[in-house]
Amino acid sequence: MRLGSVLLTAALLTGSTTATATAAPAIDWQPCRDGTTVECATVTVPIDYARPEAGTIDVAIARSEATGRRQGTLFFMPGGPGDSGVDRLLRGNVVPDAVAERFDVVSFDPRGTNRSHPIMCDANLVAAMPNAVPEAGAHLADIQEYARDLGASCREHTGPLIDHVDTVSVARDIDTIRAALGERQLTLYGRSYGTLAGQMYAENFPRRVRGLVLDSVFDHGLPVSTFLTTQVATAEDSFTEFAKWCAADASCALHGQDVGQVYGELWDKAVAGELSLSPMNLSMDIVNRFYTPDWPGTANRLRELSGGVAATRAATTVPFPIPAFCGDQRVRFSSEREWLSLWHKQSAAGPTIRTHNAWLALSMCSAWPAATPNPQHVTDIDRGVPPVLILNSLHDPATSYEWAKDVHRQIDRSVLLTYDGWGHGVTTRTDCTKAVFTDYVVHGRTPRPGTHCAA
Template sequence: MGKRFLSLAVVVAISSSVCAPVASATAPITWTECGTEFKGQCAQLDLPIDWAEPDGEKFGLAIGRLPALDPGKRIGVLFVGPGGPGLSGIDRYVTGRRIPDDSPLRQYFDIVTYDPRGVSRSHEVRCSSELLDQPRWEVPKNEAQFQRLKDINAALAADCRKHTGPLFDHVDTTSAVRDIDAVRAALGEERISFYGASYGTMLGQQYAELFPRRLRASVLDSNVDHSISSAYEYLRTTAEELERSLGEFARWCASTASCALHGRDVVALWDGLHAKAVAGTLIDPNSGQPVKPEPLRGNLDAWMYTPSRDWSKLATYLARLDGATEARTVTPVVETREYSHRAIWCSDFRWDISGFAEFDAHLKRVEREVAPHAKLSPFWTDVGWCLGWTGPVNNPQHKLKIKDVPPILLTTSRFDVAAPLSWNQAVHRQIPGSVLLQYDGAGHGQRANSTCALKHITDYLITLATPPPNTHCPAEYPVAQTGGPSSATSPK
């Protein structure tokens, strides 16, 4: 980051109680300026690699802060849990402005976040590019390919441990949650407010489990359901949501004149493109190279995150794919990169799959019964890439056990390819007293997709007043069909 950090030893008392206490920091944090386009404050805490051995070897946890713009209105700290897993909270919320300066939240809260352990500035997980570039995206079609995938996963885990060191074995979400409470203690805050989206909801869920009395308020936006232990259920729910979102995109195109596919049967077009990809005859108009079915579905999935920004681009891309015919020769580019996402995810999820026959049966059942057009979500890798992984599963799936927390606001959308509606409903059932707000459109991360949800989130964090149960927000798409986007809600 180009700026020095102040090392700070923080000792946490490990406890089996529902609210494990954290001892006070040994010294106040000294912040230094960080960032280029946007300025913020950064520091470093020296924390235990293994929270079971608080006096053992340490690593440097990078934290960032934007102080409240109006000290007279300051409520306290809003800790923002980054998504991914593997995304930098500092890049997004401190040296970036995912919560813009004109947001009311900036008036009332110090925005505090971190790069979770194993991510970016916080001793990132590193792996050799040679292994990372091994072919893993293609779904195994036979026993040999399935075993090859498991062998690559095992080799990657060993390689990442070699290049990362002891922290590799302790990048699970429970450890990352204990880091959050160490940050709270170092800041001298009795309680914090929390916002997390996507994987950040797992941080928020488990913080509420371990430290319920340290929470003032919590918003969990687009929830991951950590209680899913069935590989089939994970594959089914993610594929089902991609199928449903494809249908919603087709309906949008049918009613939006500016859609590049307006007037065409979008689902039939997609089926044709996917069939060509399977046959090896679909050509990318940008690279001139054949497009395989896995990256084709991956692009579809990615464009479903933010309809207001991306659906027009998706329609144009599919239209161009439909017209591309000529393949060209290109030289592949090899890049090195961190690999924290898989190390963290496979520390949190264990999948009981006996072998290729069971795995293949799951996939074929999904394609036959659940997603005949979308076929399979690219999130099949959340299962497939953990098979054979030799890193420890320190935080396996479990149902949440939460009590003594303030009302927690959960937000979901009707169509979310990365956090299906059914996941959010399951998390809602697991958190007593929680309130579920539903956005009736498509997308991932309702704070960004819905002005209505954003208002409810902001109002709740400031006033602690949740919206009424069963409140819905209307869909907001690139071209409104019945007037402009509304910020009003109506319980259903």
Template sequence: MGFAYKLGAVLAGTVLAFPGGTALPRHGAAAAPEIAWAPCADNRAVECGELQVPVDWGRPGGARFGLAVARLKAAEPGRRIGVLAVNFGGGPGTDFVQGAASTYFSKEILARFDIVSFDPRGMGRSSPVRCSADIVRREPLPTPRDQAEFDRFRAYTAELAADCRRRTGPVADHLDSVSGARDLDAVRAALGESTISYHGVSAGTLPGQHYAELFGRNLRAMSLDSVVDHSMPTGRFLKSQAANAEDAFVAFARWCARDRACALHGRDVPQIWDGLMVRADRGTLRDPAMAGRVLSAYDLATEAHLGGLMGPDYSWLAKRMASLESGKPGPRGIVRGGPPPEMREIEHPAVAGCQDWRLTISDHRRFAALAAKMRRVAPHMRTQPDTQAFALTCALWPVEPRNPQHRLKVPAGTPPILLVNARHDPATGHTRAVRVLRQLGQGAALVTYEGAGHGAYERTACTRRAVDDYLLHLRVPAGDGLTCER
């Protein structure tokens, strides 16, 4: 699916000026709704439940829906610290708790925290967004060449938005991240906890940032890995993301120059890449692994982004480039296809994600000007493809965003927040983490992994130890933060 930059679970907001701005009761106050727990169907060692929350937090006495919640209890109850709420971004939290949580976190974290997560509203088992799979299959690439193609993209977006709203119902109008923050505090209250700890990754870092804005005094600790910055207008956002992609590509080329494991070791990797892009522009870049497929420049950038730069292992991308250059058999490429033919409905992240971003691309002239700016800061990659898809879709989404970008304003009494980020992350670049650090102000700290890829906690013993030490003992690196080598 073309819209792959999954910000549907992110949090944003303006400074506490929201309807229903009062926090839910803290522990010991008026009784909060409870969660009826039972063993999960897919993992009976984990508890699953449902919490009824308002569709519209501005009308807390109105219609409600069930928020799906999962909990993996602390392995050593006698040493239990409390609840660690987790948001990985881009997927149902209940699946994470039932699956990857037991291997993602260290034994000490699992021993001392209840790991809790939920499916964000509009996703998974929490009143999910429904859209026509037939419409989604017709999703065009976000690369309009003239005003006529731009207008066709606009018409497609309007059709998709209307269909998703009709199929999903009223909750589709309340998928903004402020509502998500209030859902998280409802879970805290239902668990009977006066404070919670939080660990967010990627898109899940924004729910963390804005929970801190709304409910900072209900936090014990917060760690944010691969940090999204939600403060930039359209042009700066797109340029920054393109620069992140270019930085990640340059890091890949440097790896090829020093590591004999690279299939292109000893060769001019940027020159080879540029040659592939020229062939893609001409319509002559054929895929040796898929008969009849011709790659566009956008396809090629997408393969590099998803197939190498986002992960810690560059070897696939080097082998893929070598195969494309020579025309000889090699790894199979990454093809963004639509839903399978048997599927009738599908979740689409734009319905939620576009409620949190005000992005302005009024016509093709503006789009072309932004594309030129991206290309100047990213002469090899040209763009960050997921961001380009996200930005064009949301700029044309026919619904006013409920929760546009703003600078963070965390209230007094919020505990220090720990950020961790890879130096060469194509999706959430290190400069973004630095910007968020400055917005958080005194007390926050940044752990920098001097490597590549998206997601830093699991990369090294150093990054894991820094986050664990903070979550377990509330120790924040002093001074300018901590650097962890590859």
């Protein structure tokens, strides 16, 4: 893949000040690879926007040009943290055809991930993730010691970027890309953790926002305890919906069985070290299957694990770069007792599923040896920003519907569209969700307050 490059110098941004970049030469777009119309390039950005002289990195970007009469640029912010916007575009456009006709769709690999100077750490340490489940013998001190050791290796192999992978820095990169594109404003579309980038962009660059879509919303204003309990509760809700389906549908591989009991027995085996997966990986393996959702596959997986036929199969995981997450999450535990108390609270919120993948990440963040430039805070978006469109599934396994309602309350000029179904990611679910998204992006129209799209 041949990549072009452009260097921009940006000033320090504070509050809602808009970046002022130097005159931007045209981006040198080149085909990403043979057989695709998607184009790739790089944009060079400061590692630290407060000290541009401290060095730069190249951020990988990709573009799918409008197929018809061009109206503007839509910027897509992928989830994770750790997902690749470049790969997303290479797999096919991320917006409905009616939007792809009118808008160039541009995306990126956020700093510290994939093609954009990825965080590099000692491979042996990364492969030795600690146990994080107290009933399986986990202790906070062991996790924190591991986090400090891993963080030191990441700093050694990555350099100063380790302190600047927070989402405000990502938002500033987006504005540098905007300037390089020669666009006065962007229409932004964030999905999952990418919705935090959208919120941070609107906070810092309100006058650069033509429109903002937040699909499956990350709520950055939650304290750690509430964050964990609500995320586990939404995963528990997805398991309950799966159990209802399995009880009603004879095609379910566990039809007629208590799937909660099946999972509970597997959890006990994992805690005892009698399963091929750790308890944390068991939870991640099952919850990740609810993203689509893939209920038949979930039942098959539980049956495989119960029968012991998948003893050597690796857990299904999602990218989860700890440094980027810790750059947005300030976590402090005063004692092991406080940590254990929080474990019991989250387990009570999800009595079947027990935990979610954020538990290990937040435990590590409590001792991560790098800065937290963007700690939790309630989203504060200027009323000059156009109305924001928020979309969320009623039964989302990762970003709780309660989070969507909370962010909706935080953003004065916003409308929440509810998809009365399951899974993570709403925009392209049904003709209804596609139509709402398209009408907003193309015409700037929001649906009526309280609008629902049927499952």
